[in-house]
Amino acid sequence: MQIFKHLEDLRQWRQQLRMDGKTLAFVPTMGNLHEGHIQLVHQAHQHADVVITSIFVNPMQFGENEDLDAYPRTFDADCEKLAAADNHAVYFPSVSEMYPNGLSAQTFVQVPDNDNTLCAESTQRPGHFRGVSTVVTKLFNMVQPDVACFGEKDYQQLRVIRTMVADLNMPIKIVGVPTVREESGLAKSSRNGYLTPAEKAIAPVLHKSIQQVKTAILAHYQSSTTTDNLSNNRSVIDDNAQIEAAAIAAINEAGLKVDYVIARDAHTLAPITQDTQDFVVLGAAFLGKARLIDNITFSR
The missing domain is CATH 3.40.50.620 (HUPs)
Structure with missing residues (x-):
């Protein structure tokens, strides 16, 4: 070489x-x-x-x-x-x-x-x-x-x-x-080396929580109707805010400090609407000396 x-x-x-x-x-x-x-x-x-x-x-x-x-x-x-x-x-x-x-x-x-x-x-x-x-x-x-x-x-x-x-x-x-992950789901990163064994044990909560955001978003779209687009867009915004807030609370409760957890259009990173087809859920959180990032993409 x-x-x-x-x-x-x-x-x-x-x-x-x-x-x-x-x-x-x-x-x-x-x-x-x-x-x-x-x-x-x-x-x-x-x-x-x-x-x-x-x-x-x-x-x-x-x-x-x-x-x-x-x-x-x-x-x-x-x-x-x-x-x-x-x-x-x-x-x-x-x-x-x-x-x-x-x-x-x-x-x-x-x-x-x-x-x-x-x-x-x-x-x-x-x-x-x-x-x-x-x-x-x-x-x-x-x-x-x-x-x-x-x-x-x-x-x-x-x-x-x-x-x-x-x-x-x-x-x-x-x-x-595609992201390479440990068996726990934690995304492999150079910054994982900053984690203590105790921190590494709780770090996978970031990935777990953004997966839960995905599940909740898909459930929303499966249960919604398209008769009133404006009303549905408002519902998406309100529901999505609650979904993200729940994930943030879970991550913080586990011992991390959330920077952000947010769902966006996978192509534009614009806020999602009732018409969004392809999604990305992005998360970042601080844990000890490390700043961890992760994401998942999906379609409905």
Whole structure:
């Protein structure tokens, strides 16, 4: 497995792949890899001849109250896992290579509306998605992949990337990969490493609660009628608020601190109405030092 730390070397390698007629799939990560990341690599193999993974802890997407320095750096262990998954190359740039003029002077990419919704509304996440879209744009320009794989666990991030690629006419296929879970239902995440054994035992309540939101929403639609659309829309709003409130209460009671639990249109992230067909329930909660996120999608 090849390791590139400098853009010049990466581009020479990429040019040779192109000359050889080989396609390239890309898996962007911040390292501290777990089974979910490795699943992205396995999926990437299904879409291209060669797979490259990046490891870069992006300072631009950390909030003021998040400890960038404390984020786990496990490069050697990450490379062992990637090599075992037949990953072909790793791009491991420094912060100075990614942002040579510093963050304050960096040109950025911002997808409209996404810095004012859900995760970004949290006091710890302002500018988060701008940081994501900026670094992913830079990485796409550096790696020049044909395909890029992202986990569906971070539903909002995946939506931001897909919107950005479409709006900027990037010739890259974006593949969403289903969330990898532990037997308890807890979504695998690098941040799970912050959890104590006691916290990890109660963390699955987040997934359990958003599943209950799904069940309650489907029950509402099955029991509703469509004779009065305005009235039914009001009923959806009222019922949905009660459903979300019940989930929030259950999660808080278990010992987590809810950031949000909310049901939205799966395509637009707009509030659901009587006409909504495809849904996503998104949840985020704090537990000890970790901020956990999860989601489920479904249709009626």
